[in-house]
Amino acid sequence: MTQxxxxxxxxTLEPVLDTIAGWINRYRQSLQTQAELRNCGSEEVxxxxxxxxxxxxxxASLVSKGSGSAALLYKMLxxxxxxxxxxxxxxxxxxxxxxxxxxACDHKSQCAHELEAGTAKEHYREFCPNAYTxxxxxxxxx
Numbered sequence: 257m258t259q260x261x262x263x264x265x266x267x268t269l270e271p272v273l274d275t276i277a278g279w280i281n282r283y284r285q286s287l288q289t290q291a292e293l294r295n296c297g298s299e300e301v302x303x304x305x306x307x308x309x310x311x312x313x314x315x316a317s318l319v320s321k322g323s324g325s326a327a328l329l330y331k332m333l334x335x336x337x338x339x340x341x342x343x344x345x346x347x348x349x350x351x352x353x354x355x356x357x358x359x360a361c362d363h364k365s366q367c368a369h370e371l372e373a374g375t376a377k378e379h380y381r382e383f384c385p386n387a388y389t390x391x392x393x394x395x396x397x398x
Contacts, residue, residue, distance in 0.1 A: 293319050308352065318359045328367050329358040332384065335376045338393050345393060357385040 293301060293316065305315040338345065345351065361367070363383040370376035370383075381387045390396075 308356075309349070310356065314356075314360075318356065326355040326358040328361075328364060328371065329354055329386065331371050332367065332376060332380060332386075332390065333393075335371055335374075336380070336390055336394050338390070342393070350389065354386050354389060361385050 296304070298312075301312050301315065305312045308315065308318075310318065333340065361384070363385075366383050367376070367380075370379050380390065384390065
């Protein structure tokens with residue numbers, strides 16, 4: 257039988273363990289995606305990169321970041337009140353550019369912190385490589 261103190265200790269550790277498990281799952285997924293890209297021929301990689309409007313080197317870098325790397329973008333859009341059904345958000349090239357910049361961003365921890373704290377709307381211009389486009393989408397002055 258679990259003692260009350262042990263149960264409290266487990267409840268404290270559970271979010272940490274869930275976070276670590278998430279990291280491991282994303283890492284495994286990233287390794288799988290990288291292996292799939294390596295199995296493609298150079299012509300196929302070049303075609304995929306061309307379709308995404310990136311170089312083959314940028315494609316490899318994006319793949320190494322993992323498929324969830326742009327998740328913060330959609331959280332930021334929500335925080336800023338951007339309606340994804342808005343006609344300005346319908347251009348797939350613009351969405352792809354937003355995602356690409358988010359994938360490559362080195363400020364993910366700051367972004368996640370600001371989103372968690374509810375202060376992203378006030379501070380995104382300080383760190384977000386998509387700030388200009390987000391300002392255009394939201395009609396905010398630059």
